[in-house]
Amino acid sequence: MKTHYEVIIIGAGSMGMAAGYYLSRQGTEVLLIDAFDPPHSNGSHAGETRLIRHAYGEGRQYVPLALRSQELWNELQKETTETIFKQTGVLGFGHTGSKFMEEAIASAEAYHLPLEILNSEEINSRWPGITLPNGYSGCYEPASGVLFSENGIRTYRKLALEKGAQLLTNTPVIDLEINENRNIIHTEERSFTSDKLIVSAGAWNGKLAAKLGLSLPLQVKRQVVGWFEAPDSLYDEQVFPGFFVDLPNEIYYGFPSFQGCGLKLGRHDYGQDVDPNKINREFGIYPQDEEKIRDFLNRYMPQAAGDLIKGKVCMYTKTPDEHFIIDLHPQYKNIAIAAGFSGHGFKFASGVGEVLSQLITNGKTEHDISLFSITRPALLSKSTI
Numbered sequence: 129m130k131t132h133y134e135v136i137i138i139g140a141g142s143m144g145m146a147a148g149y150y151l152s153r154q155g156t157e158v159l160l161i162d163a164f165d166p167p168h169s170n171g172s173h174a175g176e177t178r179l180i181r182h183a184y185g186e187g188r189q190y191v192p193l194a195l196r197s198q199e200l201w202n203e204l205q206k207e208t209t210e211t212i213f214k215q216t217g218v219l220g221f222g223h224t225g226s227k228f229m230e231e232a233i234a235s236a237e238a239y240h241l242p243l244e245i246l247n248s249e250e251i252n253s254r255w256p257g258i259t260l261p262n263g264y265s266g267c268y269e270p271a272s273g274v275l276f277s278e279n280g281i282r283t284y285r286k287l288a289l290e291k292g293a294q295l296l297t298n299t300p301v302i303d304l305e306i307n308e309n310r311n312i313i314h315t316e317e318r319s320f321t322s323d324k325l326i327v328s329a330g331a332w333n334g335k336l337a338a339k340l341g342l343s344l345p346l347q348v349k350r351q352v353v354g355w356f357e358a359p360d361s362l363y364d365e366q367v368f369p370g371f372f373v374d375l376p377n378e379i380y381y382g383f384p385s386f387q388g389c390g391l392k393l394g395r396h397d398y399g400q401d402v403d404p405n406k407i408n409r410e411f412g413i414y415p416q417d418e419e420k421i422r423d424f425l426n427r428y429m430p431q432a433a434g435d436l437i438k439g440k441v442c443m444y445t446k447t448p449d450e451h452f453i454i455d456l457h458p459q460y461k462n463i464a465i466a467a468g469f470s471g472h473g474f475k476f477a478s479g480v481g482e483v484l485s486q487l488i489t490n491g492k493t494e495h496d497i498s499l500f501s502i503t504r505p506a507l508l509s510k511s512t513i
Contacts, residue, residue, distance in 0.1 A: 129294060133159040135488055136313055136322035138301050138336060139329030140166050142173045142277070142474050143466045145284040146481020147326055147488075152291035156489065159320060161313065163332070165297040166285065167278035169409075171330045173474060175353050175440050177383050177392065178275045179370045180475035181218050183236035183243050183267070185228035186450070189499045190476075191239045196495070197479035201275060204478065208283045215273040216365050216384055221251060221258075221266030222374035229374055232267055244268040255369070257362035257431055274370050274383055277474055284481070301329075304339040306460055324462045324488050331404035331443045333467040340457060345507060346468050349399035349444040350407055352417045355390035356425060357434030363391045372396075373428070380424050391432040393421045396471055404443060411439030444471040449506040452476075454483060454497050464488045465502060 135151055137144045140160035148160045164170045180198060184190040198213075205212040222229055236243035245267050248260040260266075289295060296315070304325075305312035311325045327336050334346040362368065368384040368391075379396040398420050402408075411417055418436060425433035447453060447468035457463040464487050466480060473480070479495070486493040501507075 131318070132321045133157045133294070134322065135159075135324045135326060136161065136311065136320060137326040137328060138313065139327065139332070140285070140295060141171050141328070141330050142281060142477040143469075143480045143484065144326065144328035145281050145288065146477050147328065147466075147484035148293050149284045149288040149291070150481050150485035151489070152288045152293035154485070154489070158288070158293040159296065159322070160288070160293060161296045161299055161301060161315065163298070163300040163329075167281040169440070169442075172443050172445065172469070173277045173281060174442055176276060176278060177386070178277045178474040179218055179272070179372065179381060179383070180213070180275050181232075181269060181272050181372070183232045183241050183269050185220065185232040185235070185374070186472060187231065187499070188235040188238050189496070191235050191241075193476055193479045193495060195239070196482070197476045200478035200482060201280070204280065204283055207287060208279075210279040210283055211276050212280055212283065213273060213275055214365060214386075215271065217268060217270045217369040218272040219251070219255070219266055219268045219369045219371045220374065221260065221264055221371070223376060224263055224265045226374045229265070229267060236267075236269070242269065242271055244270070257358070257368055257429055259428060259430060268369065272370070275475060280477065301336065304336070306340060306463065308460055308462065311463070324464075326464045326466065326484055326488055328466040328484070331445045333445065333465070337465065337467070340463065340465075341459070342457070344453065344467060344502075345448050347446045348402055348404050349446060350402045351394065351399045351442050351444050351471065352411055352421070352439055353392055353394035353442070354411070354418060354421050354439040355392050355437040356422075356432055357437060358385055358391040358432035360385055360388060363432055373424070378424070380421070390437040391429070393424065395420050395424070399444060402443070407441070407443065409441045411441055446470045447507065451506070452480075452500045453502050453507070454480060454487075454500040455502040456487060456491070458503055461491055
């Protein structure tokens with residue numbers, strides 16, 4: 129293996145592997161380095177599935193990137209026999225007047241996206257597996273659906289290697305030396321140099337950023353998801369959508385049952401602060417692991433509140449405003465950083481990969497990523513840059 133590359137990518141998970149593919153496809157010499165062997169269960173992309181929504185409650189600025197990401201996922205699907213995307217539709221519901229839901233509706237209106245506005249009676253009638261009281265409403269986006277996250281990373285990996293990218297697995301980066309012309313990346317066994325560098329190491333980004341002279345306000349959270357026994361007649365992918373739920377003090381997300389795997393549910397706004405190197409990955413070590421999600425089922429989907437089939441632990445890496453960081457280093461324009469995807473980033477991995485490939489090659493991208501600036505006030509007020 130050679131020791132110098134045009135671009136080295138540290139972290140070959142969701143964003144890094146996609147960036148590696150798009151760079152190698154354009155003929156760039158790329159080395160991807162990962163502390164594990166992606167796809168794996170040590171970071172934030174495991175657990176089989178992720179939602180992709182286009183009418184975006186987190187802010188309408190995301191919509192163009194969501195739509196481009198969907199195009200790229202669809203292109204990726206044509207390159208593999210593995211399932212990348214299933215158009216199940218996505219239902220959002222909550223108390224009438226939910227700001228999140230209102231923004232999703234405004235996003236759909238701004239970009240002319242198909243979206244159905246429904247009251248609680250219409251939701252209960254259309255999906256008998258849901259039981260909502262009066263005072264709730266929702267929106268259904270038929271063009272959205274479910275991404276199979278590990279399949280996506282596995283496919284990007286295969287295609288990137290076919291295009292000439294190199295991949296080092298189970299190889300933690302232990303130190304970095306950087307300047308405007310060349311970067312030196314040290315691992316335990318050897319060192320590599322590159323003209324340009326992409327850092328996309330998920331929960332480990334904070335520690336790597338410190339080696340780049342940056343103190344980023346990244347908070348790592350332990351998150352859990354569970355799969356529950358549920359009747360296929362009500363919750364199978366053919367009859368039930370992906371969903372997200374915005375309540376006054378709770379946010380949930382979930383997935384229909386695929387081939388009898390059970391209904392999958394997670395709580396977005398709950399989790400313990402952790403060190404990614406010391407996280408306890410045993411589901412159920414805390415009683416709240418199951419209680420926090422089962423309580424939701426008992427209230428709104430009681431027929432899906434069967435036995436727990438399995439539970440898994442992953443991590444969120446959150447920024448203070450829960451918007452991403454996708455930008456060039458403030459001082460070194462040969463370094464790009466992708467961090468802080470805050471539990472809602474995977475759907476954009478294809479688009480972010482394209483953005484990173486353009487950013488590191490040209491110093492700019494055709495996409496509007498101003499929302500994700502590393503020097504935005506929400507970050508500067510809590511970081512040292």
